[in-house]
Amino acid sequence: QVQLVESGGGLVQTGDSLRLSCAASGRTFSIAAMGWFRQAPGKEREFVAGITWSRRNTYYADSVKGRFTISRDGAKNTVYLQMNSLKAEDTAVYHCAADRSTNGIATMRSYDYWGQGTQVTVSS
Numbered sequence: 001q002v003q004l005v006e007s008g009g010g011l012v013q014t015g016d017s018l019r020l021s022c023a024a025s026g027r028t029f030s031i032a033a034m035g036w037f038r039q040a041p042g043k044e045r046e047f048v049a050g051i052t053w054s055r056r057n058t059y060y061a062d063s064v065k066g067r068f069t070i071s072r073d074g075a076k077n078t079v080y081l082q083m084n085s086l087k088a089e090d091t092a093v094y095h096c097a098a099d100r101s102t103n104g105i106a107t108m109r110s111y112d113y114w115g116q117g118t119q120v121t122v123s124s
Contacts, residue, residue: 001030001112001113002025002028002030002112003025004022004114005023006094006095006117007021007022008118009118009120010120010121012086012122014122014123017082017085017086018083020080020094020096020120023076024077024078024079030100031099032052032053032100033051033052033053033098033099033102034053034079034098035049035099035111036050036094036096036097037094038092038094038095038120040089040091040092040093041092045108046061049061049068049069049070050106051071051079052102053072058070058071059105059106063089064090067085068081068082069082079096087122089122090120090122091120093120095115095116095117096114097112098111098113099111100112
């Protein structure tokens with residue numbers, strides 16, 4: 001029903017910035033919230049940031065608050081994750097996800113659609 005395609009990952013150094021993009025297509029009118037999750041090697045997938053589609057309310061994990069910014073472009077049906085002051089511990093595969101509800105912004109199981117992921121590697 002909804003397709004998500006991420007882009008923007010890459011290899012950077014500590015302190016650098018990256019902007020990830022996630023383009024949504026299909027039944028985008030059904031999207032109530034979108035979020036970013038990441039999974040580092042040997043670790044469980046964790047919530048990074050989320051945004052409600054209508055009001056643009058934003059939510060962040062404590063580990064990224066103040067460094068990362070999530071936003072959306074309604075005209076392009078695209079959500080972005082601006083990542084500044086990157087640290088080695090930010091290294092992970094980043095997935096974007098879309099949710100038909102706003103009831104579980106930080107909950108992985110709440111999301112209905114997932115992108116394929118984009119690799120972010122931060123070297124020390």
